[in-house]
Amino acid sequence: MAHWYxxxxxxxxxxxxxxxxxxxxxxxxxxQSAATxxxxxxxxxxxxxxxxxxxxxxxxxxxxxxxxxxxFNILCVGETGIGKSTLMNTLFNTMFENEEASHYQxxxxxxxxxYDLQESSVRLKLTIVDTVGFGDQINKEDSYKPIVDYIxxxxxxxxxxxxxxxxxxxNYHDTRIHICLYFIAPTGHSLKSLDLVTMKKxxxxxxxxxxxxxxDTISKSELHKFKIKIMSELVSNGVxxxxxxxxDETVSEINASMNAHLPFAVVGSLExxxxxxxAVRARQYPWGVVQVENESHCDFVKLREMxxxxxxxxxxxxTHARHYELYRRxxxxxxxxxxxxxxxxxxxxxxxYEAKRKEFLGDLQRKEEEMRQMFVNKVKxxxxxxxxxERELHEKFxxxxxxxxxxxxxxxxxxxxxxxxxxAFNRKKVAAETLSLSQPVKKDKDKKK
Amino acid sequence: ISQTSExxxxxxxxxxxxxxxxxxxxxxxxTLMVAGESGLGKSTLVNSLFLTDLHKDRKLLNAEERxxxxxxxxxxxxxxEEKGVKLKLTIVDTPGFGDAVNNTECWRPITxxxxxxxxxxxxxxxxxxxxxIQDNRVHCCLYFIPPFGHGLRPVDIEFMKAxxxxxxxxxxxxxxxxxxxxxxxxLKERLREEIDKYGIKIYQFPDCDSDEDEEFKQQDKDLKESxxxxxxxxxxxxxxxxxxxxxxxxxxxxVEVENPSHCDFVKLRTMxxxxHMHDLKDITSDCHYENYRAQCIQNMTRCVEMMxxxxxxxxxxxxxxxxxAPLQLRRMQQMLQKMQQQxxxxxx
Numbered sequence: 001m002a003h004w005y006x007x008x009x010x011x012x013x014x015x016x017x018x019x020x021x022x023x024x025x026x027x028x029x030x031x032q033s034a035a036t037x038x039x040x041x042x043x044x045x046x047x048x049x050x051x052x053x054x055x056x057x058x059x060x061x062x063x064x065x066x067x068x069x070x071x072f073n074i075l076c077v078g079e080t081g082i083g084k085s086t087l088m089n090t091l092f093n094t095m096f097e098n099e100e101a102s103h104y105q106x107x108x109x110x111x112x113x114x115y116d117l118q119e120s121s122v123r124l125k126l127t128i129v130d131t132v133g134f135g136d137q138i139n140k141e142d143s144y145k146p147i148v149d150y151i152x153x154x155x156x157x158x159x160x161x162x163x164x165x166x167x168x169x170x171n172y173h174d175t176r177i178h179i180c181l182y183f184i185a186p187t188g189h190s191l192k193s194l195d196l197v198t199m200k201k202x203x204x205x206x207x208x209x210x211x212x213x214x215x216d217t218i219s220k221s222e223l224h225k226f227k228i229k230i231m232s233e234l235v236s237n238g239v240x241x242x243x244x245x246x247x248d249e250t251v252s253e254i255n256a257s258m259n260a261h262l263p264f265a266v267v268g269s270l271e272x273x274x275x276x277x278x279a280v281r282a283r284q285y286p287w288g289v290v291q292v293e294n295e296s297h298c299d300f301v302k303l304r305e306m307x308x309x310x311x312x313x314x315x316x317x318x319t320h321a322r323h324y325e326l327y328r329r330x331x332x333x334x335x336x337x338x339x340x341x342x343x344x345x346x347x348x349x350x351x352x353y354e355a356k357r358k359e360f361l362g363d364l365q366r367k368e369e370e371m372r373q374m375f376v377n378k379v380k381x382x383x384x385x386x387x388x389x390e391r392e393l394h395e396k397f398x399x400x401x402x403x404x405x406x407x408x409x410x411x412x413x414x415x416x417x418x419x420x421x422x423x424a425f426n427r428k429k430v431a432a433e434t435l436s437l438s439q440p441v442k443k444d445k446d447k448k449k
Numbered sequence: 450i451s452q453t454s455e456x457x458x459x460x461x462x463x464x465x466x467x468x469x470x471x472x473x474x475x476x477x478x479x480t481l482m483v484a485g486e487s488g489l490g491k492s493t494l495v496n497s498l499f500l501t502d503l504h505k506d507r508k509l510l511n512a513e514e515r516x517x518x519x520x521x522x523x524x525x526x527x528x529x530e531e532k533g534v535k536l537k538l539t540i541v542d543t544p545g546f547g548d549a550v551n552n553t554e555c556w557r558p559i560t561x562x563x564x565x566x567x568x569x570x571x572x573x574x575x576x577x578x579x580x581x582i583q584d585n586r587v588h589c590c591l592y593f594i595p596p597f598g599h600g601l602r603p604v605d606i607e608f609m610k611a612x613x614x615x616x617x618x619x620x621x622x623x624x625x626x627x628x629x630x631x632x633x634x635x636l637k638e639r640l641r642e643e644i645d646k647y648g649i650k651i652y653q654f655p656d657c658d659s660d661e662d663e664e665f666k667q668q669d670k671d672l673k674e675s676x677x678x679x680x681x682x683x684x685x686x687x688x689x690x691x692x693x694x695x696x697x698x699x700x701x702x703x704v705e706v707e708n709p710s711h712c713d714f715v716k717l718r719t720m721x722x723x724x725h726m727h728d729l730k731d732i733t734s735d736c737h738y739e740n741y742r743a744q745c746i747q748n749m750t751r752c753v754e755m756m757x758x759x760x761x762x763x764x765x766x767x768x769x770x771x772x773x774a775p776l777q778l779r780r781m782q783q784m785l786q787k788m789q790q791q792x793x794x795x796x797x
Contacts, residue, residue, distance in 0.1 A: 081598035103602045138604050139551045185597055186627070187488020191512035193550050214597055217627035219697050233512050283629055286710050288702020296700050 069123040078183025079135035087268040105133030207242035215265035264299035476535035485593030489623035494682035617652040625679035678713035
């Protein structure tokens with residue numbers, strides 16, 4: 001930080017806003033652009049007459065961040081059983097609780113766990129995100145999607161917080177993934193097809209460090225060939241992995257040499273084995289003991305140096321300055337925001353926002369109208385249908401009534417006919433009776449003669 | 450029980466020697482299939498087993514090329530000889546298995562290949578000239594399970610289930626030098642449990658006869674209890690304990706492939722080559738092949754029965770695929786005639 005101020009020159013008043021901006025990672029882009037234009041104007045180097053004291057600024061920054069506590073989020077991507085949990089336990093020298101995952105998950109899902117660690121007055125809020133079920137399915141075409149979605153969600157949450165009116169960024173628990181450790185299976189040949197596909201999808205969203213897991217199954221010569229093959233495959237497919245920064249002189253040398261050792265071949269273990277007169281973390285085999293912290297056995301120490309002791313802060317910065325910014329820009333562009341409108345006049349976020357809101361409300365109203373229309377139409381249709389049905393029923397009723405009357409008439413006719421017949425029969429009967437009454441008198445007369 | 454010792458010596462006690470002599474003259478053949486994902490050491494193990502280098506100029510694919518890879522079947526045949534006994538060894542390799550991103554039904558080419566060999570043999574067996582039948586049937590399939598997981602994965606289960614009725618499946622734990630003895634024990638127990646649970650029929654060693662001696666029985670028991678075998682292979686010879694052995698050189702020690710306390714390679718070799726090779730062949734021909742044949746014929750009879758209702762009684766039968774055995778043919782014709790009779794009776 002110290003050399004920055006000398007280059008800028010100028011009075012302390014000019015410098016302070018820049019400093020605070022850096023410290024709080026504020027999202028006021030205009031201020032930044034104004035600052036750079038100020039820098040390009042005039043560089044005046046002033047020499048100080050005595051000791052002013054602003055060389056304590058880094059210490060102030062450090063003490064502030066120590067009181068605030070640090071936050072770090074690691075994403076572990078790798079097949080089930082490849083050693084992710086064991087490596088995390090070994091790296092942080094703690095037994096994080098975890099159950100063995102099963103191979104029979106239907107899909108990939110992410111399991112974040114947050115822990116509060118402390119080491120000599122420095123507090124770290126560590127979040128470890130595990131990918132459960134990765135690489136187990138028969139069809140792995142969609143395996144990368146839950147991972148990408150998770151990373152995007154964390155970015156989205158941060159963006160939402162940034163865009164709030166009343167926001168509290170200093171208090172915000174940053175869940176954005178700072179580093180993705182990609183665990184490569186030690187086949188000794190090359191990357192798996194799934195590895196290539198997944199890393200390609202992740203390289204623009206997160207810092208990736210590829211590591212070779214369970215490296216105690218590869219001999220030295222095979223390991224050398226394997227590393228070269230992996231790096232060449234990554235390069236030829238355009239996968240961008242995290243490069244340890246070499247711009248800061250104090251660490252550039254070690255970082256540059258470490259870059260050449262990628263991917264790190266690691267072995268993890270929490271068990272301790274007695275070697276010589278010390279108990280070291282190791283794995284005991286019938287043919288020998290693999291010591292985790294022995295640099296000629298594996299690259300665990302290198303990984304720990306790079307990841308935790310040297311570059312943790314740089315990882316956080318890269319996540320914020322590069323990956324998050326990319327996400328934010330894409331997201332806002334999607335929503336229709338631009339930095340400059342067609343006339344190259346700088347847009348204000350407010351105006352664009354208002355315009356968008358109006359458009360959205362207009363859309364909403366239109367949709368409501370449409371729905372209402374549809375509803376009215378539907379009602380009319382149903383009414384018409386019902387009327388039609390009513391008419392049909394009525395007709396049927398009339399028809400039935402007519403039939404009924406027809407029947408009745410016929411029955412009446414028949415009844416009349418029957419009555420007539422009965423009457424005729426009765427008459428004939430009466431006639432026959434009267435005839436028979438007069439007949440026997442005649443008979444008697446005949447007989448008497 | 451005839452007391453042959455009292456009678457004159459007949460001489461059929463020399464039969465085993467005759468069998469031995471004839472078989473040496475004829476020579477043996479064996480087809481071994483290896484299956485599993487790339488990078489599990491299949492080729493290295495085969496080289497170690499048969500002490501030859503079968504894969505001299507192999508071209509391994511890049512990860513990018515493997516994204517949509519399909520499974521191929523490659524065959525290497527070598528003739529090897531030991532103490533006058535000739536063996537024609539065929540190794541069937543399955544490059545590409547499980548390597549693509551989408552591995553749905555990636556075992557289909559493998560099952561098709563096995564069925565093809567059965568069909569070929571069936572055809573040859575039913576043919577007229579059976580002098581020189583070549584037996585290309587797969588006698589054993591070594592399936593490599595990766596040691597990096599916690600047990601069987603879905604693709605392992607599906608593969609073994611698809612092949613259990615077609616070939617003798619012998620599961621192996623590959624690259625066992627990444628597991629400590631305790632981890633190996635746990636993994637073997639887990640695998641045995643899961644194989645039981647999912648009803649996967651792997652190759653079972655035949656029980657030894659009750660009149661074998663105790664040492665042999667103990668050996669047999671040990672063998673059975675250490676399945677699935679955890680193997681390590683190597684293409685290089687290293688110097689260990691004053692001897693030159695096949696092994697892997699690490700900064701922390703030397704893994705000897707043939708050391709029984711390092712891995713089960715010796716057990717596998719004993720089982721596969723020295724004691725059970727013929728049993729594998731027998732089970733293939735008595736069990737798996739017979740199943741295939743019976744199913745094939747059943748399918749054909751069903752087709753023929755359906756067709757016969759529309760055909761005239763004594764029309765020459767032309768089955769679509771393979772000629773059935775003459776006995777079957779006569780039986781089918783008899784059935785046909787019976788059916789025709791029944792139909793006539795019904796009509797009258």
